[in-house]
Amino acid sequence: MKKKTVLIILALVLALSACSGADRGGENDQPLTKIRLPMGFIPNVQFAPYYAAVENGYFEEEGIEIDFDYSYETDAVALVGADEISFAVVSGEQVPLAKAEGLPIVYVAAWYGEYPVAVVSKAEENITEPADLAGKKVGLPGLYGANYIGLRALLGEVGLKESDLQLDSIGFNQVEVLISGSDDAVVVYLANEPVQLRAQGVDVNVIAVKDYVQLVSNGLITNSTTIEEQPELVRSMVRATLKGIEFTVENPDAAFEICKKFVEGLEEADQEVQRQVLETSISLYQTDPYGFSDQQSWENMEQVLLEMDLLKNEIDLQEAYTNDFIE
Numbered sequence: 001m002k003k004k005t006v007l008i009i010l011a012l013v014l015a016l017s018a019c020s021g022a023d024r025g026g027e028n029d030q031p032l033t034k035i036r037l038p039m040g041f042i043p044n045v046q047f048a049p050y051y052a053a054v055e056n057g058y059f060e061e062e063g064i065e066i067d068f069d070y071s072y073e074t075d076a077v078a079l080v081g082a083d084e085i086s087f088a089v090v091s092g093e094q095v096p097l098a099k100a101e102g103l104p105i106v107y108v109a110a111w112y113g114e115y116p117v118a119v120v121s122k123a124e125e126n127i128t129e130p131a132d133l134a135g136k137k138v139g140l141p142g143l144y145g146a147n148y149i150g151l152r153a154l155l156g157e158v159g160l161k162e163s164d165l166q167l168d169s170i171g172f173n174q175v176e177v178l179i180s181g182s183d184d185a186v187v188v189y190l191a192n193e194p195v196q197l198r199a200q201g202v203d204v205n206v207i208a209v210k211d212y213v214q215l216v217s218n219g220l221i222t223n224s225t226t227i228e229e230q231p232e233l234v235r236s237m238v239r240a241t242l243k244g245i246e247f248t249v250e251n252p253d254a255a256f257e258i259c260k261k262f263v264e265g266l267e268e269a270d271q272e273v274q275r276q277v278l279e280t281s282i283s284l285y286q287t288d289p290y291g292f293s294d295q296q297s298w299e300n301m302e303q304v305l306l307e308m309d310l311l312k313n314e315i316d317l318q319e320a321y322t323n324d325f326i327e
Contacts, residue, residue: 032065033233038076038088039068043263045278046191048255049111049285050089051262053244062236068262073145077221081105086226087237091146092216096302099315104224107321109238110293111245112217113286114210117150120194121185122178123203130154130207133185139170139177140187146217147187150209153304157212178202191280199273210284215304216297216321217284227322238325242290249282291326 039047050068053059059066069076076088077095081103092115095107119138121127127136133155140147155161170177174186174193179202188194190208197204209215220241222234248255256278260266266274286292298317305311 030063032060033063034065034067035059035087035237036067036069036085038071038073038079038085038090040070040073040076040088040090042070043068045256045259045263045266045274046281047262048259048278048281049241049244049248051244052247052251052255052258053240055258055261056244056247058240058243058247062240064233064236064240077103077105080221080223083223083225086230086233087220087222089218090221091149091218092297092301093146093149093305095216095221095320096298096305096311096315096317099320100311100313105221106224106227106319107216107219107221107293108227108234108325109220109241109291110217110286111219111241111291112284113288113294114284115146115150115153115213115215115217116190116210116281116284117146118188118190118194118206118208119151119154119185120174120178120188120197120204120206122181123205125184125205127185128205128207130158130160130212134160134164136184137166137168137182138185138187139168139174139183141172141174142169143167147189149215149301149304149308151187152308153209153213153215153300154207156304156307175200178204190284191277195273195276195280199270199276213300213304214294214297215301216293217286219286219291219293231325235325235327238291239327242326245285245287245290248278249285249287252278252282289326291323293321293323 054066073090073094077090077098079085080088081098095105098105127133140151168183174188175196177183178186194204194206220238227234256275298321302314302317
């Protein structure tokens with residue numbers, strides 16, 4: 001009888017211990033590590049993997065609580081470089097530029113495998129390849145960021161210079177500017193403006209950077225201090241991120257529904273258009289394997305930045321990124 005009682009008590013203790021661990025979604029009772037994560041853009045379905053990772057508890061399982069921050073990516077790079085925050089999501093060109101300034105940031109997981117920038121124009125303009133941009137008025141947010149880098153990469157592939165066309169800084173009004181006809185073409189993100197334009201009945205030609213040159217694209221960065229002092233935190237952050245990407249790839253419908261909890265106004269937006277934005281984004285993700293960073297893409301990016309004179313000298317690319325946290 002005593003043996004049976006002991007076994008019952010032991011079973012209750014084990015059950016309570018399991019429940020205690022499940023309550024926080026981690027392996028112990030330590031408080032969650034709060035991470036402020038700059039995203040570089042407004043809340044959008046394009047961030048579905050991160051929303052899914054939060055909603056599905058992937059970050060919590062790793063002992064992490066995420067606070068999304070939609071500030072400019074250049075500010076995020078500076079903060080990570082100064083070790084004021086530990087992580088950020090940025091476009092690939094930001095890393096070599098920051099390294100050249102002496103900032104100790106490191107790219108630890110690729111999110112996009114294809115550079116998501118393109119030049120879009122009305123079909124009637126007959127602009128179908130980079131060489132056709134000669135003499136054209138081309139709108140872009142400004143002479144900075146992924147849009148500018150992507151345009152210069154395209155021009156470089158066909159031997160054109162900025163002076164061979166007219167650049168127009170238009171902010172993030174590419175759709176309105178192209179429809180109005182004030183510019184011949186605009187530089188955009190593949191998953192966004194082309195989808196919106198077609199939904200409004202505009203027949204467009206799209207020149208995608210990825211069809212001409214492979215460049216390192218959007219991914220997760222940290223800094224050398226975090227890698228040296230908290231490698232398990234980096235591994236956990238990467239692991240949860242990649243789980244979110246994988247879930248979104250394999251469950252786009254569920255990921256889209258999750259986005260509605262994080263993106264204000266998504267319920268009232270054109271569902272077909274927003275779904276297409278997500279599906280186009282997914283087609284650009286780095287999935288084979290998830291998170292892997294390709295050396296050639298880094299070399300190509302460095303070359304583009306050198307040609308643009310944004311980099312004065314080559315950097316040590318082996319210090320710019322690592323695949324050590326990809327499992």
